[in-house]
Amino acid sequence: xxxxxxxxxxxxxxxxxxxxxxxxxxxxxxxxxxxxxxxxxxxxxxxxxxxxxxxxxxxxxxxxxxxxxxxxxxxxxxxxxxxxxxxxxxxxxxxxxxxxxxxxxxxxxxxxxxxxxxxxxxxxxxxxxxxxxxxxxxxxxxxxxxxxxxxxxxxxxxxxxxxxxxxxxxxxxxxxxxxxxxxxxxxxxxxxxxxxxxxxxxxxxxxxxxxxxxxxxxxxxxxxxxxxxxxxxxxxxxxxxxxxxxxxxxxxxxxxxxxxxxxxxxxxxxxxxxxxxxxxxxxxxxxxxxxxxxxxxxxxxxxxxxxxxxxxxxxxxxxxxxxx
Numbered sequence: 001x002x003x004x005x006x007x008x009x010x011x012x013x014x015x016x017x018x019x020x021x022x023x024x025x026x027x028x029x030x031x032x033x034x035x036x037x038x039x040x041x042x043x044x045x046x047x048x049x050x051x052x053x054x055x056x057x058x059x060x061x062x063x064x065x066x067x068x069x070x071x072x073x074x075x076x077x078x079x080x081x082x083x084x085x086x087x088x089x090x091x092x093x094x095x096x097x098x099x100x101x102x103x104x105x106x107x108x109x110x111x112x113x114x115x116x117x118x119x120x121x122x123x124x125x126x127x128x129x130x131x132x133x134x135x136x137x138x139x140x141x142x143x144x145x146x147x148x149x150x151x152x153x154x155x156x157x158x159x160x161x162x163x164x165x166x167x168x169x170x171x172x173x174x175x176x177x178x179x180x181x182x183x184x185x186x187x188x189x190x191x192x193x194x195x196x197x198x199x200x201x202x203x204x205x206x207x208x209x210x211x212x213x214x215x216x217x218x219x220x221x222x223x224x225x226x227x228x229x230x231x232x233x234x235x236x237x238x239x240x241x242x243x244x245x246x247x248x249x250x251x252x253x254x255x256x257x258x259x260x261x262x263x264x265x266x267x268x269x270x271x272x273x274x275x276x277x278x279x280x281x282x283x284x285x286x287x288x289x290x291x292x293x294x295x296x297x298x299x300x301x302x303x304x305x306x307x308x309x310x311x312x313x314x315x316x317x318x319x320x321x322x323x324x
Contacts, residue, residue, distance in 0.1 A: 017060050021093065024086050026053035027065060031083035034073050106302045107135040114143045114150040114159040118218045118244060119289060122263040123163065123314070130313045147217045154294060161303055162292040165217050174300070176291040176307040179319035182284040183225065183259045184277045186251050186269050193257070194276035201229040201280060208256035210247050213240045218287075222259045225285040244268050251275060261287060262318040288322065 029039035030050070040050040058065050065079035075083060103109065115124065124142065131140050143150075143159060151170060153159035166175045185203075187194045193203060204226045212219040219240070241247045247258045248268045252275055260268060260277075269275045291307045293300060304324070311321050 019057050019060050021090075023053045023057035023060070024090055026050050027057050028083065028086045028090055030054055030066065030073060031075055031079065031086070034075075036073065105137075106299075106305065108137040110139045110141060110160075112141045112143065112158070112160045114145060114153055114162045114164070116147055116150065116164045116217060117144055118212075118216065118261065118264065119163055119165070120144045122261075122267055123289075123317075126313050126317065127163070127310065130309055134309060146215045148215065154292065160293070160297075160299065161306075163289070164292060165221065165287050166290040166292065167288075168292060172295050173292050174295050174297070176293070176304055176324050177322040178289050178291065178307060178311050179314055179317075179321045180286045180288050181262045181317075181319040182280070182286045183222070184262055184265055184279055185257055186248060186260050186265070187257045187276050187278060188251060188254055189274050189276045191257065191276065193278045196278040198281045199278045201225070201285065204229040205231045210250050210256045210258040211240050212244070212247065213242050218244075218259075218261070221287050225259070228285075248272065248275065259285075265318075289319075 025043060026039070026045075029043050030036060033039040033042065036047050036051055040047040043050065054066065061082070063078045063082070064076050065082055067074040067076050067079075099109075113127075120142070128140070131138055143153065145153070147164055147168070150159065150162050150164060151168065151173070154162055154173070166177070168175065185193060185199060185207075193199055193207075209222070209226065211222055241250060244260065244264055245268055248260070250256065251258050252272055265277060269277060291303060291310070293303050297303065307324065311323075315321055
């Protein structure tokens, strides 16, 4: 075997070693310029350092990347393939660094917000208006789901933040309160309670009450209010609906009465002439709306700042804002 043959034999990859980014950049520059001096100038490093980095990469990979002569530099067949891979790796690293820089800037990138159905139609105009005005670089993605599904999505990382009624009863969730809102009774216009402003909770004991289907937290909240008012289990709820709009139409049809959060009244009942509202005497039954995040969320500071901005934006709504 001749000396030339020995030199042509590929070396084994260095066990346990991986190429460095400096080595990959050096090789990519040589592959582009096919000239050591020009490649070194492009990287702002000395020619011996560049040559050493490429040689170290060849040793690490165990393949000859370049064919060196006194006149020119050529890529070996393996070098041709490795050059394409190297460019792809460096491009991916560049994207990684860009993503990391974006992550350091608050209110940029994607925010996957989960919202319960009894909040979404009434608060999203305020939320979207705030994002559009103050956070134009934030890619807000909204998911409307029931509470159980939202919690599952938050726990598995499918969602980043929730806008929902609390408490959620999950020890791994951190809640940022936004506001409290009262419930009002929606009735037909000829109902005895229509238009009252001092409605006692005790009236809930015998009313033909219409509620949302199982799975909606608003149903559970309404039932809790009724139990606190002394409503017995025998006063069952015989009719339910999948959404607040349907509930209101059932009330308009004379099938009973229902409870609405105040933020929903204008949208759902304000334009129907056969409907009236009744307000409870203080303290009125209410619910609390909050942002919810995972404990230890990487963006907790950003989410809390978002909550502060939302709280301020919602002061024009018929709610009582709550400090965290």
